[in-house]
């Protein structure tokens with residue numbers, strides 16, 4: 001379970017500050033897939049960055065399974081990301097020198113102890129099977145299609161069996177068919193593993209797969225009735 | 236080394252290129268150090284073979300620096316030092332560069348004469364001093380003069396019988412010819428040395444109290460030099476070693492820069508990947524260690540190949556050339572290159588710590 005509580009985040013903007021998140025509170029329970037939508041620049045990526053410990057909020061708190069993860073040191077935050085959070089990037093962001101299986105093993109190997117490494121090895125093979133890439137484990141990123149790369153990206157996020165999955169626009173680089181398959185996959189994995197998933201998307205075509213949909217406008221979560229209008233006003 | 240190994244395989248071409256550059260610089264450095272050691276040996280190995288704690292020469296004229304070539308010591312000066320250092324071994328050594336002939340052949344030689352036990356013979360281990368009127372030739376002197384034991388050579392107008400051919404000693408790039416002290420004195424007198432000259436330099440082995448040494452210097456108008464200082468009193472030693480040493484130092488600097496530049500570009504190229512790995516929770520320390528290990532592997536391969544070439548080519552060289560192949564001229568510069576290269580890489584890899592994980596999120600790379 002992930003709980004965001006009263007998050008405020010601002011970026012320096014000339015001599016003023018630009019408020020990217022304005023008192024955002026949001027919870028995703030175990031096994032729950034929460035969609036986050038909103039116009040461009042509304043703070044969706046910023047929200048994920050704070051939830052992922054990659055950005056430090058001006059105020060507010062993030063809890064994973066009841067434990068606060070805001071305000072940690074660099075290394076402690078890295079450990080939280082490695083062990084308890086899964087992050088799926090908008091671009092697949094695969095490392096060009098690693099084959100599909102090694103993409104999954106890199107972080108547990110670099111960061112974890114021997115146990116984490118062994119666990120990751122067993123899980124990585126399973127996960128590649130689960131995302132339908134069992135036969136492509138030895139292929140390099142340039143040998144994979146865009147959709148396959150995005151599936152490696154998803155499998156990589158899940159390798160440490162995280163309790164929280166943070167996903168930023170996973171379909172934007174894919175055609176609609178591959179995009180639907182990816183959303184479908186994330187929904188299935190969320191249910192199967194009981195992860196709390198926050199998924200940012202522009203694309204409301206998949207809204208029916210979400211357990212809940214929240215809309216951000218100018219850094220704040222808006223009421224559902226306003227949300228429809230705001231979401232429709234942008235692509 | 237998870238990433239390091241896979242990157243090396245993935246970007247073979249680029250890493251092969253930088254490893255070859257390192258190998259070539261290693262070859263250059265190896266040859267220069269071998270040559271430097273060889274030349275230095277031909278210049279000063281006689282002086283080193285004395286294994287003296289102090290070397291005493293006559294005080295230089297105002298504005299000049301100490302020099303074996305201009306030094307001439309009298310019996311009084313020798314005695315002054317013997318009094319100042321009663322517990323040390325004081326050996327008066329005669330040393331002059333002359334030309335010698337044997338039949339048609341002429342060659343420059345260093346005529347050396349020293350007290351027994353000071354090891355002044357041509358070989359590193361030293362020989363008993365030859366009898367008056369005899370000479371022991373070093374191998375290079377013998378071959379330059381085409382002389383063998385039993386032949387007679389001419390040095391400074393007097394004939395000397397060759398009693399033996401031994402050793403490889405050199406002084407100031409000419410081979411040693413060892414004679415008895417009175418033979419040397421006679422030759423020195425005939426070649427214009429001041430009357431009363433009994434030696435060129437005093438080799439002192441053993442402790443001399445500092446104040447006694449001071450007093451002896453003042454009293455006798457001499458200067459005592461420590462072992463290493465003394466080397467710069469050999470004509471060309473300082474300039475020779477200085478310029479070769481400068482070249483070696485520059486090459487070492489260049490290799491550190493080249494390796495640093497390579498890893499700067501390489502890390503810059505990987506910055507996006509590093510940001511992603513960090514965002515996923517890879518500890519910065521592990522990424523830095525991995526990258527350093529990668530630099531280490533590249534350096535190790537390059538240096539090993541380079542040293543291999545130096546050893547192969549060095550052992551194929553004809554023996555007369557001033558080139559020394561030893562751990563000091565191969566492994567030592569290799570180790571220095573590795574350390575400097577890693578230093579260069581480490582500076583470059585600081586940017587690993589700067590890769591911002593937040594840039595990985597939602598950004599197109």
Ligand SMILES: Nc1ncnc2c1ncn2[C@@H]1O[C@H](COP(=O)(O)OP(=O)(O)OP(=O)(O)O)[C@@H](O)[C@H]1O
Nearest residue numbers: 011012018020039040041042043044045046047597
């Ligand atoms: N690193 C940053 N420095 C300064 N301002 C930033 C930074 N990142 C985002 N912003 C600003 O914060 C606001 C929210 O940006 P964010 O990326 O969270 O929007 P988004 O909802 O993800 O937009 P999109 O749908 O286009 O991805 C924007 O006005 C943006 O310009």
Ligand SMILES: [Mg+2]
Nearest residue numbers: 044045046597
């Ligand atoms: Mg965004």
